[in-house]
Amino acid sequence: MFRVSLLLLAALFLPERPAMSGSIIPYTYQKEILPNALKVLIIPMDSPGLVAYYSVVRTGSRDEVEPGKSGFAHFFEHMMFRGTKKYPAAVYESILTSIGASHNAYTTDDYTAYHLNFAAEDLETVIDLESDRFQNLAYEQREFQTEAGAVYGEYRKSITSPYALLNEKVQNLAYDVHTYKHTTIGFEADIKAMPEAYEYSLSFFRRFYRPENVVLVIAGDIKPANVMTLVRRYYGGWQKGYTAPAVVPEPSQKQERSGEVSYPGRTLPILSISYKGEAFDPSNRMYVAALVLNELAFGETSELYKKLYIKEQKVEFIQGSVPMNRDVPLFEVGAMVKKVEDVHAVRDDVYGAVAGFQKTPVEERRLADAKKRSKYAFLMGLDTPNRVAGGLARFVALTGDIEVIDTLYTTLEAVTPDDIMNAARTYYVPERRTIVVLKGAQQ
């Protein structure tokens, strides 16, 4: 699960600064859409000699609609490194090694991103390689099956964490039909069965790795005209063919759900209180208010934090998250509680904090502080090509574009104490709630 905090959201705001092309984004960026619908965002920056190159595929674990195929978007991310006829895996690897590129990829619930950082003079080499694998990926069944072993290894190294186990349980319990029911890495049974899904993987590539479903974000020491010439040359022949999966919407939750999970090792109890929130909706003041509410109600300056973490010291940590997602995500409050017998008291304190925000408008000063924080988090956040391109990736994935950041910022500036109260009253209510407690089996 890839969670986005307010800080990351804030990292994309810029108020009170002369905007280029009427945008709040502090760089002059250029957008072009090829005839095959591939969208390209180009952001020149003062970053001598360095370029960041992100290929954002708007497919993530959300798109795994077929039964038994959870985790496949992530698995497929691995397969994208298995080469083409023109550049077999070893050759791809060898070329990137020879140019000293830093490259990797990651998969989230809503998207998959392939990223490279490299020296400006190697731009054409990278565009050649990336355009080739996105159009001509070719691997054999045996390679596919071997990679499934590596993915299982990734699962095994992660699942020793209690948080991985807790997330699995929370998502599984909170959702009935929507694909957010499973985590991005997928159910273990499905991961185990991956070697059998070679044919399916080919269809995955055909359906989702298409120009209409991909956005290139290129930032750094670049000349837009030059970049576009190369992009047109190398990506121009890519054929359309994206087929959107039928993601089934989650029906409204009617009543509270609760569960427990036992962690085989030793851990302090972890409490997760989640509420069905709202899909990313940047012009909706109540939705944007929820992002602020999360910070004010559960963040380091909240009364709840002061009480539970600093004064009473009942928790090792407490924090909230309001992720930005294409569909309805969970707005979560999580706490590691020092004593099992305090779990209920901590839970009640969270409910009490929420009730306070439902009844009493926040002080204007607190709201102003949150807005100022957004401004400076932004100003301090976008300092390297990698952070710019990487920071924009989720917005690109959510909406296919980055103009939405302007909308989000404008809405945030307009958020009032009443909006925050409304967000508390609307989202943080018992019928939207799922509560899970994880306890260690060994104490």
Add this chain to the structure above:
Amino acid sequence: MSMRIRFTAALAGCLLTVSTYGAPMVPAQNVVQLPVKNDPTISFRIWFQVGSQDDPKGKEGLADITASMLTDAATTTNSYERILERLFPLAAGYGVSSSVEMTVMTGRIHRDNLEEYYPLLMDAILRPAFQQDDLNRIKSQALNALENTLRYSNDEELGKAVLYGDIFAGTAYAHLTTGTVQGVKSITLDDVRKFYRTHFTQESVVIGIGGGYPESLVDRLRKDLGELAAGRAVVTPPPTPAPLDNFRVTIVEKDVPATAISMGFPITPLRGSKEWYALAIANSWLGEHRNSSSHLYQVIREERGLNYGDYSYIEQYARAGQLTKPPQNVSRRNQIFEIWIRPVPNEARHFALRAALREYTRLVQHGLTQEQFDRQRAFLKKYVLHYAPTSMERLGYALDDRFYGIKGSHLELFRTMMDTLTLQDVKDAIRKHLRLDAMQIAIITTKDGAALKQALVSNAPSPITYRTPKPASVVEEDKEISVFPLNVKAEQVKVVGVEAVFER
């Protein structure tokens, strides 16, 4: 000193920027500057030349906890709650990076907010309140990290910690920076006060300042940090690890779905020396961190699908599971060569260990080919450009350069060396520093340590079976790997329960 702290605290807020004529200042040579005029932010790295190597015996963890009592606790000026409230609108904070030899307080602020931020940072360093409530909270976190998180939820980090503990057993490097369970439990406020007074001094501080700071900030820092106590604690000598002259294994037993392996031995080259860069080329080929070009990665993960990755190191790589580029400010005078095998299925543990050691052995015996050498140095020459893209990271490197006594910059030297080193230099460095006769091995695995011990000692064949077919070349090579001999003697294998590690 305590008198002076109280006096200053009483005047805080009105006299902070006023210096008294003749008041001590941090010497100019103890300032590392990295001005970046077009950077709208200012980066601080306030380095105290102290680390976990200076923890008193029985008080393991004291250096780290003392540092946390500066950054995560009240000052005599503000409660901790108030500090968080004041930092909140600035989208800023400060923290500490603790390691065996370095304690570095880091902070970054937009220059618009310098005047609001600076007094908070100075209060944290100069005017800690050292309250019992804060100590309780910080100790509780440290104990949770040792007793629960490290022992149970991250076997990769556990394996590395056990390896370092074994190699440096009996030295000041042996325990974790975060301490031991009993050490942390025993720490009192008096311990913290005394440690602060002894080690956080004018003579131990090096001021690192980077980004778009006003020039006047340098003298202001020198004056303000001149309020630190005078003196310098006795410098802890570099550790002398016990000679390692054979294969030694520690098997840590617990309930695990997979086996994590770390292994290595001490090496002497430090960055700045020609031999270090020569070894860096060989190491990068064998196991470049989190990079699919790593040879170990290719053999164990890419061709066989046994795990998520396999890497090697010639410098300690703290938080390797999270970072993709080397950390800054974890410099140390003794390093080890290290191989990291991410968790493999329990039934493949012996095979994976053999596979890694076989590839390592082949490197030591045959070195690199000219083509491998040329590609790897070309790679590194550009790859290091990604190590420090921000002012904060470059400032971190500048402090490390000072630690290692590098005139100029390690990252620039790195690039120059890639043009000047020869294949022969790499061969010579391998021959001199990479050993075949000795290896310390840490294995985190299931509760059948005796069986694994027996298999290792008897060199029992460890044939591998896969769930899916593999090419004939892999199957052939597997036959060699599965009987690759390891020289492990029964008396050199230790089997311990996880509850025993990091206890004292």
